[in-house]
Amino acid sequence: MTIDLANQIITGLLTGLVYSLMALGLSVIFGVVRVVNFAHGEMTALAMYAAWGLATYLDLDPLLGLPLIAALLFCLGYGLQRGLIDSFISKPEHMQFILLVSMAIIMVNGSLLGFGPDAHGVQVSYGFDTYEIGPLLVDKVRLLAAAASLAVSLLMMLFFQKTMTGKAIRACADNLVGARVIGLDVKRLYAVTFGIGSACVGAAGALLSMLIDVMPPTGPELTLLAFIIVIVGGLGSMGGALLGGMLIGVSEVLAGYFLMPSMKGMFSFAILILVLILRPQGLLGARK
Amino acid sequence: MSRQAILLGLLLAAFVVAPAFAGPYLLSVMVVVMYFAYVGQAWNIMMGFAGQLSLGHTIYVGLGAYTAAALFVHFGIPAIFGLFAAAAVAVAAGSIIGALGFRFGVKGVYFALLTIAFAEFTRILFEHFTALGGTGGLFLPVGSRDSFDLIHLRGHPLMFYYLILAMCVGIFLLCRKLLNSRLGYTWLAVREDQDAAAALGINVFRAKLTAVMLSAGLTALGGVFFAFYYNNLFPNQAFGMNRSIEIILAPIVGGLGTLFGPILGALILTPLGEGITAATEAMGFKAAGIKQLCYGLSLLAIVKFLPEGVWPWLRLRLGLGDGEEGE
Amino acid sequence: MSPSPPPLLLIEGLVKHFRGLRAVDGVSFRVEAGEIVALIGPNGAGKTTVFNMIAGVFEPDGGRVELEGRSLIGLRPDQVCRAGVGRTFQLVKPFGNLSVEENVVVGALRWTHEITKARAQAREVLDLLGLADKRRQPARSLTLPDRKCLEVARALATKPKLLLLDEVMAGLRPAETDRMVETFRRLNRETGLTIVLIEHVMRAVMALSQRVVVINSGQPVCEGTPEEVVRDPRVLDCYLGEEPL
Numbered sequence: 069m070t071i072d073l074a075n076q077i078i079t080g081l082l083t084g085l086v087y088s089l090m091a092l093g094l095s096v097i098f099g100v101v102r103v104v105n106f107a108h109g110e111m112t113a114l115a116m117y118a119a120w121g122l123a124t125y126l127d128l129d130p131l132l133g134l135p136l137i138a139a140l141l142f143c144l145g146y147g148l149q150r151g152l153i154d155s156f157i158s159k160p161e162h163m164q165f166i167l168l169v170s171m172a173i174i175m176v177n178g179s180l181l182g183f184g185p186d187a188h189g190v191q192v193s194y195g196f197d198t199y200e201i202g203p204l205l206v207d208k209v210r211l212l213a214a215a216a217s218l219a220v221s222l223l224m225m226l227f228f229q230k231t232m233t234g235k236a237i238r239a240c241a242d243n244l245v246g247a248r249v250i251g252l253d254v255k256r257l258y259a260v261t262f263g264i265g266s267a268c269v270g271a272a273g274a275l276l277s278m279l280i281d282v283m284p285p286t287g288p289e290l291t292l293l294a295f296i297i298v299i300v301g302g303l304g305s306m307g308g309a310l311l312g313g314m315l316i317g318v319s320e321v322l323a324g325y326f327l328m329p330s331m332k333g334m335f336s337f338a339i340l341i342l343v344l345i346l347r348p349q350g351l352l353g354a355r356k
Numbered sequence: 357m358s359r360q361a362i363l364l365g366l367l368l369a370a371f372v373v374a375p376a377f378a379g380p381y382l383l384s385v386m387v388v389v390m391y392f393a394y395v396g397q398a399w400n401i402m403m404g405f406a407g408q409l410s411l412g413h414t415i416y417v418g419l420g421a422y423t424a425a426a427l428f429v430h431f432g433i434p435a436i437f438g439l440f441a442a443a444a445v446a447v448a449a450g451s452i453i454g455a456l457g458f459r460f461g462v463k464g465v466y467f468a469l470l471t472i473a474f475a476e477f478t479r480i481l482f483e484h485f486t487a488l489g490g491t492g493g494l495f496l497p498v499g500s501r502d503s504f505d506l507i508h509l510r511g512h513p514l515m516f517y518y519l520i521l522a523m524c525v526g527i528f529l530l531c532r533k534l535l536n537s538r539l540g541y542t543w544l545a546v547r548e549d550q551d552a553a554a555a556l557g558i559n560v561f562r563a564k565l566t567a568v569m570l571s572a573g574l575t576a577l578g579g580v581f582f583a584f585y586y587n588n589l590f591p592n593q594a595f596g597m598n599r600s601i602e603i604i605l606a607p608i609v610g611g612l613g614t615l616f617g618p619i620l621g622a623l624i625l626t627p628l629g630e631g632i633t634a635a636t637e638a639m640g641f642k643a644a645g646i647k648q649l650c651y652g653l654s655l656l657a658i659v660k661f662l663p664e665g666v667w668p669w670l671r672l673r674l675g676l677g678d679g680e681e682g683e
Numbered sequence: 684m685s686p687s688p689p690p691l692l693l694i695e696g697l698v699k700h701f702r703g704l705r706a707v708d709g710v711s712f713r714v715e716a717g718e719i720v721a722l723i724g725p726n727g728a729g730k731t732t733v734f735n736m737i738a739g740v741f742e743p744d745g746g747r748v749e750l751e752g753r754s755l756i757g758l759r760p761d762q763v764c765r766a767g768v769g770r771t772f773q774l775v776k777p778f779g780n781l782s783v784e785e786n787v788v789v790g791a792l793r794w795t796h797e798i799t800k801a802r803a804q805a806r807e808v809l810d811l812l813g814l815a816d817k818r819r820q821p822a823r824s825l826t827l828p829d830r831k832c833l834e835v836a837r838a839l840a841t842k843p844k845l846l847l848l849d850e851v852m853a854g855l856r857p858a859e860t861d862r863m864v865e866t867f868r869r870l871n872r873e874t875g876l877t878i879v880l881i882e883h884v885m886r887a888v889m890a891l892s893q894r895v896v897v898i899n900s901g902q903p904v905c906e907g908t909p910e911e912v913v914r915d916p917r918v919l920d921c922y923l924g925e926e927p928l
Contacts, residue, residue, distance in 0.1 A: 104465050152660070159663070161464045162409050166608055166659045169601060173652030180645030284645070288597055292476065295469055331484060337477040344470045345460045538792045538801075545789045548778035555738065555772070556841055557764035557793035 071203050076321045078206055082214035084317020085310075086275045089217040090290065091297035092224065092309040093268030099304035100241040100261040103153060104161075106168035109290025110175035111266060115141055115273020116282035117183055123190040123277070130190055130274045131216060138220075138270035145266025149259040157258070172291065180284040187281035195278070213275040220271045224264065225306060237261050296340045302350025311352060359674075367619075371521055375514055383517055387585070389626045390520040391578065396606035396618030397527045398574035403604070404613030405531075405540065406567035407547030408454075411468045412475030413575060413603050415453075416446040418482070418594035420576025421583035425496055426488055428508070428584075435509035439580045443573040449474075450572030454565045472597065479595030489589070496587040509584040516585050523581065524619070527574060531615055543567055547613075575603075605651060609658050611665025620667045625651060689752030691716040691877050692737070692845055697746035699732055699901075706732045708901040709746075714845070719871055719878045721892035721909070725922055729901040730881045731773055734847050738770045739763040750845065764793060769843030771834035773850045773881075779823035783814055786822050786833055790840030801840075808836045811866060828855050832863070839870070848880040852887045864890045885913075897921070 094108045105111075118137045122128040130137075148171070156164045197208035228234040237257050240247040248254055280286070293316070298304075301312025316336055323335035343350065371390075375383060395417065402408050423445045424438030433441075453474050457467050483491045499510030506515065534540045542563045545553040550560050583589055593599060610621030629647040636643045662669050692714040699707040707729040714720050722730050736743045739760040748755045755763055764770075769790075778786050784805050791801035791808075809815045812832045817825065822833060831851045838846060848867075852860045864887050870876045882888050888895060888909060895912040897904040899921035905912065912918055 155660075162403070162468075162612075163659060163663060165409070165411075165465070165468065166655065170652050170655035170659060173601070173648055174656065177645035177649035177652060181643055181649060185644060292472065292597070295472075299466075299469065328484070331480060334477055334480040337473045337480070340473045341456075341470065341477065344462050344466055344473065345456050348460070348462060348466055536798060538796050538798070541785065541789050541792055541798075541801075544781055544785070545778055548780060549776045551740075551760070552772065552776035552778065552837075553789070554760035555764055555770050555776075556790045556837060557761050558789075559759075559761045 073325060075205055076325050077318055078204060079210060080318035080321035081314050082206075082210040082317070083279060083321075084314040085214040085217045086272055086279065086313075087293060087297055087317055088310045088313025089221055089268055089275070090272035091294045091301070091313055092221055092306060093265035093272070094294045095298045095301070095304055095306060095309040096224070096268070097262055097265035098298070099306075100237055101149070101153075101157065101258050103157065103164050104168070105265070106165055106291060107172035107175060108269065108294045109292065110172045110179075110287035111141065111144070111269045112273040112276065112290045112294075113179060113282050113284070113287035114144075114175060115270045116277040116286070117179060117188065118270075119274040119277035120188045120190055120282065123192075129192055130277050131212060134216065134220075134271050134274040137274045138267040141270030141273070142263040142267040145269075146259045146263035148266075149262035150255070153262065154255060154258060172287065176284050176287045179287070183284075185283060187283045189281035190277045192278055209278045213278055216275055217272065220268065221306075221310060224268060227264070228306075233257070233260060293336070296336050299340055299348075299350055300343050302352040305350065305352045308350050308352035312350070363674075364616075368525065375517060380513065383513060385626060385630050387513075387517055387520055389622045390524045391581065391585075391622075392602070392606045392626060393619045393622040394520060394524050394527055394581075395575055395578040395603050396610070396622060397524070397531055397615075398571050398578060399603050400607040400613065400618055401531065401534070401543075401574070402567050402571035404607060404617070405535070405547065406543040406564055408564055408567060409464070409468045410471045410568070410571070410600075411604070412471035412473070412597075412600050413571075414595055414597075414599035415449060415471070415475040415478050416572040416575035417579035417582060417599065417603070418475075418478065418589075418591070419446045419449055420579030421589055421594055422482065422488060422494065422579075423576075424580040425494055425583040425589055429494065429496060430487075434507045435580060435584055436507045439577055442576045442580045446572040446576030446579070447569045449478075450568040451565060454568035458561050458564050472600070475595055475600060476597065479591050482591035482595060485591075491591060493588055493590040495589075496584065498587055509580075516581070520581055520585075523577065528615060528619070530574075535615070539563075539566065605655060607665075609655065609666060611667035614665065614667050616667045616671075617665050620670070621665070624666065625654065628654065689749065690714060691718075691751060692879065693747065693749040693752075694733070694737070695747040697733060697736060697748065698744045699729075699736060699741060700744055705901050707736070707743075707898075710898055710901070710903050711746075712896045712903075712906060714877060714879055716844070716877055717871070717875045718894065719867070719880070719892050721888045721895045722879060722881050722898065723883075723888060723895055723912075724898040724904070727900075728898050728921075730898065731849060732901075733898070734770065734849055734879075734881060737763070737847060738768060764841060764843075767844035768847060769838035769841045769845070770847040771831075771838050771849050771851055773853075775827070775830040775834050777822035777825065777830050777833055779821065781822055782819050783822055783825065783833060784809065784818040787836045787840045790837040791842075793841040804840055804842075805836075808840045811839075811870075812836045813862070828859055831855065835863075844877060846876060846878045848878060848882070850881055850883060852882055852884040855884075857886065860884060860887050861890075863887075867891055889913075 090112050094105055097103060097105050115137050118140060119130040119133055122133040123130060156167050192209060194208050199206045199208060228238055236252050240252060240254055240257050297312035297316050298309055300315060301308025319335055319339065320332040323332040374386060399410065399413050402410050420442035423442040424435055427433040427438040427441060428435060453471060457470050462470050482488060488494050501512055503511040504515045505511045542558050545558055546560055546563045554560050605625055606621030607618040609625060610617030628650060632650050633647050636646050690713040695711045697707055697710045710733055722733065724730055735741045737748055737755065739758045739762065743756060750766055750768065755766065787805035787808055788801045791804040795801050809818050812835060814829065814832055814836060825833060835851055852863060867878060868891065871878060892909055895909050896906045897912055897918050904917050904921055905915050
């Protein structure tokens, strides 16, 4: 009983880390561009389809396909920001929302047209391998996916801390006017940020494809999940996204364990409501 | 009489006499058009007038639909009474969401997310509500299709056609009256600038709450219609996120905050979707999602090229002046 | 038997700090009905903070704010307005998508439920402030001086006993300033409207106010007629380094 529970919690933590990576993308985009990407889960679903396609037709392991998918999503994000979203940055919030929702609708139904309503999943050869750590059983895929998520998250944090572009982007987030004054190309930096956020999504999608099946409704579900995670962690906070992902991952398995698996979403939405009302800046977000 | 009134009269006349010429399929499409015009108008009160973005608006459709349907199925209470209960439940839900959101200063995107969270929470709740059918759905006994029983809302499709037409006319007149009332001005002021509104003596909290409650109650009536017209309810389609998006499409495409917007938007979108579905089917392939894909594309086009919506643009083209509220 | 009636506005020992910074520290003054009083001081002196405490935007950390003997502390901005205080914002806040007239109608609806009455009042106020020919324009299309005028019009339409003007003359040309000064004097003379104004334009302060209250760094400096105040060395002191009066 307790061993089983412990196994569940570990599963939740590991899955949560992959969710974190996806949410990290949302958080980074919001933190810099101040646009809430309502098409986030839909983009993740596209990445999952890409991973499925690579695995099915080219026999490419999603772990190896990850850089390619991340690069593809980077281009998608960069292009969308440059070509479409940028002109909405100074418009009212609801206009941005409608823009992104329209993109989400196009992505969901485009994938429905392209891939049909059926579930697509990637079966890797080590899909059923497990590690025994003492009495605990840990899925190999899940462990690998979580480790890869952490690695990508770390890489991204390094990018923002160490590289010139990363620092310039942080400057934009900190003080937009100042960034313009010192001659930063804000439009390009925003596009890069959107691209990087999308690359996170690409990586997360590639990893998720090994853990869950993708079908058209997966997109909106993941969008909501990403929102729950970043709001709970703190919109715009990278650490918050990591923490939020793990929290939601664990709370979902716990809700599934003690209540009914189908009720786990209710649990997450209840947490979202409470956080929005009581601590809208999130657990790790700074109070304005 | 203004040219706008004439235009509106012609439109109304067309809808009134349409059943004499149109077949059952066309009528059913027109019912859908009017349904979306109605709920779009109800949503518009909250967003277009008071500036509060509700993205979980289908919660009120669902609560209204389930309340009236459950009362009818389980207790035999006719729809004409059930609709009061339906509106009451939705108004209560709206006041809870609104009061929590506004009291705790949940604004903008955060408020929108709060409305989604409540709608999704309710959806999953109803999926586990076995007394109301759960995921298996709640079905209304289908009565005789020849009667015109308005009390129980059972009967001929024509009855439903004229009912939703009457609801559309009713809500249009109500909104027009509201826009020319103190409450309407109060909402517009709150939408434009809350601090300035408060400095002019407006209780911002109460203004927003009134908008949510009224919008919720009216939307619930749309839900009652939905339940009795389709005779079946599933949590996923009553409370799903997709439904919330469908509700807001027409007023946005037509023109946010305008009286004609929701009507025009529904007149554009529904036939567009039906036409595309029919066209792809005629070409011999089944393309699930094509309708929504076109909705997505038209929404994108509108928001990019006519951000104010079609109606404000059309109004200028038709030389109908710029003040829809008139004087 | 009955003591002298309380002043229209009584401010006593008003204190407000923001994160340890004492923005307002012991400001006191009183305004009798029918007076025009200017509140002046260098930038950052705490003038707008005083206004915001009167108007219910901030709750003071100490002190009294009373309108006709009734405390305003703890009231929300809308309640303060309904108690009879109209205000303008230094950074104008027009209802951008509403017409100029509709902006003012919202103000007039403070005291009436009838749109026709509110509209009539709005036209009257717009006439008075010279905005009548722009009444159908959307407020967002107005120039800054006109927006300032609109702020005043909206506040006036609420029929306040006390009008708080926060730098409404800033950015106006001298002729426009003179016209607005004349408008306020007429309103004051004809309707007994009481005005407290924050102003940097000394031309307006000198012409309009009967009494001037000077504050600096949140603290009271002195009080007197405009002529007395401009000669007061303490006042000159606190403006040192600022532009000359």
